[in-house]
Amino acid sequence: MRRVIELYGQGVVDLRRKKLDLDSAAEKLTLPGEALGALLVTVIGRRRILIENHLGIEQYSEEYIRLGDRAGALCVYGSRLKIRVLGKSKLALEGEIRSLEWEA
Amino acid sequence: MKRHWPIWQGTVRAEIRGGEPERFLNACTEAGLVLRNIEYTAPQTLNISLPAEDRDRMERIAALCICETAILSPVGGSERGRRRLRKERLLILTAAFALLLAISSLFIWDIEVVGNESLSKGEILRALSESGITEGCFWPTTDVDAVRSRMLLREESLAWMTLNVRGSRATVAVLERREKPPIYAEDSAADLTARRGGVIGETSVKNGRALVARGQVVAEGETLVSGRMESETGQTRLVRSEGEIIAETLHEQQIFLCPESYEKSPRHGVHLILGLQCGKNRINLGLKGRKVLDGCDKIKKEYIIGIKDCFVFPLRLIVEEYRPYEMGAAYSPDPTEAEMRARLALSEEIDGEVTEIDFAYEDENIAVHREIE
Numbered sequence: 001m002r003r004v005i006e007l008y009g010q011g012v013v014d015l016r017r018k019k020l021d022l023d024s025a026a027e028k029l030t031l032p033g034e035a036l037g038a039l040l041v042t043v044i045g046r047r048r049i050l051i052e053n054h055l056g057i058e059q060y061s062e063e064y065i066r067l068g069d070r071a072g073a074l075c076v077y078g079s080r081l082k083i084r085v086l087g088k089s090k091l092a093l094e095g096e097i098r099s100l101e102w103e104a
Numbered sequence: 105m106k107r108h109w110p111i112w113q114g115t116v117r118a119e120i121r122g123g124e125p126e127r128f129l130n131a132c133t134e135a136g137l138v139l140r141n142i143e144y145t146a147p148q149t150l151n152i153s154l155p156a157e158d159r160d161r162m163e164r165i166a167a168l169c170i171c172e173t174a175i176l177s178p179v180g181g182s183e184r185g186r187r188r189l190r191k192e193r194l195l196i197l198t199a200a201f202a203l204l205l206a207i208s209s210l211f212i213w214d215i216e217v218v219g220n221e222s223l224s225k226g227e228i229l230r231a232l233s234e235s236g237i238t239e240g241c242f243w244p245t246t247d248v249d250a251v252r253s254r255m256l257l258r259e260e261s262l263a264w265m266t267l268n269v270r271g272s273r274a275t276v277a278v279l280e281r282r283e284k285p286p287i288y289a290e291d292s293a294a295d296l297t298a299r300r301g302g303v304i305g306e307t308s309v310k311n312g313r314a315l316v317a318r319g320q321v322v323a324e325g326e327t328l329v330s331g332r333m334e335s336e337t338g339q340t341r342l343v344r345s346e347g348e349i350i351a352e353t354l355h356e357q358q359i360f361l362c363p364e365s366y367e368k369s370p371r372h373g374v375h376l377i378l379g380l381q382c383g384k385n386r387i388n389l390g391l392k393g394r395k396v397l398d399g400c401d402k403i404k405k406e407y408i409i410g411i412k413d414c415f416v417f418p419l420r421l422i423v424e425e426y427r428p429y430e431m432g433a434a435y436s437p438d439p440t441e442a443e444m445r446a447r448l449a450l451s452e453e454i455d456g457e458v459t460e461i462d463f464a465y466e467d468e469n470i471a472v473h474r475e476i477e
Contacts, residue, residue, distance in 0.1 A: 056130040062144040083142035088133045 039069045041100070048084075049076060049093040049100075057091075065093065066103075073103040114156035115140075122171030125150045131165045151176065205415065212243050213272040214408055214416040220278050223261060228278060231258050237276075240383060240418065243269045271415035293331030293342035298322045302353035312345025322351065350456065357449050359442045367432035368401075375400065379422035386422065400426035439465065 042050040055068035065081055067074045081095035120128055125148060132139055132154075141153045154162055159175070166173045215232065217225045232238070235254040237246065248267045255265050263281040267274060288294065296312070301324045304316050312329040316322055329345040378389040403425040410416030443463055450458060 056133070057126045060126050060129070060142075060144060060150075061147075081144070084140060086129060086133060086139040086142055088136060 037070060039067075039071070039074060041074065043097070043100075046097055047094060049097060051091045051093065053089050054091060055089075057086075067091065069102075071102075071104070075101040075103060077101065115153050116156050116159045116162075117141075117151065117153050117176040118159075118162065119145070119174045119176055120150045120152060120166060120171050121148060121174075122166070122169060123148060124169065125171060128166055128169040128171045131169055132162065135161060135165055137162060137165075208418065209271045209415055210242060210244055211272055211418070212237065212241050212269065212274045213239055213418045214274070214410070215239060216273065216275045218275060218277050219280075221280055223259065223278070223280060227259070228276060231255055232276065234258065237267065237274065243274065272410070272418075273416050288344060291342055292344075294344040295327045295331050296329035296345050296347060296349065298324055298326045298328055298349075298351070300324050300351075300353045301326075302351035304328075305350045305352060307347065307349050309345070309347035311343050312347065314347070316349070352459070353454075355450060355454060357446045357453075359446050359449070361442050368429040369432055371428040371430055373428060375426040375428075377422075377424040377426065379424070381406070381420040381422050382418055399430075400428045402426055439463075 037053050039054060040052040042052075044050070051067060051074065053069075054074070055070065057065065058068050058073060059066040060081075060083070062081055063077065063079050065076045065083075067076075076093060076097060077099045078095050078097040081093060081097075083091060084094045085092040122128060129139065129142070129150070129152075137154060137158050139152045139154050141151070143151045145151050152162075163173050215229060215237070217228050220228055232251070232255065235251045235258065237251055246267070246269075251267055252265055256262055261281050262278055264279040266277050268277065269275075301322060304318055304320045304322060307314055307316065307318065307328075309329050312331050313333050314329055316326075316328050322328065328349050329347050331343050331345040333341045333343055335341055380387045380389065405423045405425070407421040407423065408416050409419050409421055446463070447458070447461070
């Protein structure tokens with residue numbers, strides 16, 4: 001979870017909870033990361049993406065979508081982005097995908 | 105996706121407008137709604153599709169997220185299903201109606217009588233009902249020949265009849281028996297006799313021997329022209345007497361007038377009562393009360409419901425018109441009215457010309473008319 005607080009006269013401070021490193025935990029437990037709630041991203045060609053275990057849409061426009069994650073956020077850039085299906089923690093995205101970017 | 109979204113469930117396309125439409129999307133997913141075809145149409149505006157049954161929940165969530173919703177088009181299977189259901193209902197109703205028509209056409213619901221002259225329709229219908237043909241009877245099992253035989257035996261004045269059934273309408277065509285003209289032997293004599301008593305006026309004998317002369321008084325049944333003609337040779341020739349004897353006869357007519365009469369004058373307003381007649385049962389439609397029926401002239405009309413010459417329903421529409429009236433002041437009878445009625449009755453009774461009329465009044469209200477033909 002991420003909170004941005006603007007402190008008076010001292011610029012922007014990014015306050016973050018201590019995050020659980022799911023990848024290392026899964027590695028220790030010899031489990032797949034998605035089993036412990038890690039973001040699972042399936043890219044099909046250049047037009048479709050299936051994202052599971054996200055924590056909600058933070059921002060959405062035709063050229064940009066930002067999804068919350070335990071480790072940060074996932075940004076998908078492209079054009080004519082359309083959410084085909086939106087369910088609980090699952091999202092199917094369609095459009096001309098240009099790039100994916102993880103934000104810490 | 106956990107939830108299935110079948111086509112027949114129906115969808116709603118909605119426009120979401122608000123400061124944070126993303127917050128609305130997350131709230132929807134938290135509430136378990138499945139959204140589809142989310143499109144970014146304008147800044148802070150999204151178009152979404154969702155199952156029709158989730159529409160109310162979506163609108164509540166939108167209100168909580170301070171977003172405005174507008175339903176663009178309710179489309180999908182639900183609508184199609186409803187339309188299909190409507191079509192199916194219509195089809196079922198049509199089929200039921202057709203079945204009802206088909207079954208109903210096996211019964212006679214209207215009987216028409218044609219060709220009767222002296223026999224009334226009521227008499228023929230009564231004879232038919234005694235022969236087994238009534239309204240509501242099942243006609244495919246009817247033996248028309250047996251009905252005809254029974255009818256001809258029952259009604260002697262009938263010479264021939266037939267029963268034609270088309271749909272649920274039966275047409276009874278009858279031919280009444282005509283009296284055969286009397287056949288006389290050529291060598292038989294026939295006399296002319298007086299139908300009424302009177303004073304002989306003009307005589308014109310074409311065949312036979314005249315037994316009366318002008319000015320002679322004859323009684324009823326007296327022979328006027330004899331069919332026995334005696335020749336000079338002494339032989340008697342038998343002929344059918346023929347001639348025209350005009351006599352003055354006495355007729356009497358009595359006309360009674362009511363001592364006082366009241367004239368009715370119509371009032372404003374007409375009450376209509378509709379009813380449905382099904383056999384002997386009647387269902388009144390729109391009857392508010394019997395009070396309106398007092399002091400009204402009643403005009404009753406019956407309408408047969410059905411297709412002309414093809415099919416009739418076992419229902420008849422009854423339209424009763426009640427026209428209110430007011431009773432005017434009482435007035436005494438007019439003697440000229442009595443005279444006029446007497447003339448009319450007399451002209452209907454006699455064949456000849458009325459030459460002399462004598463009116464005699466008894467009491468104040470009874471007129472006695474004597475007329476001489």
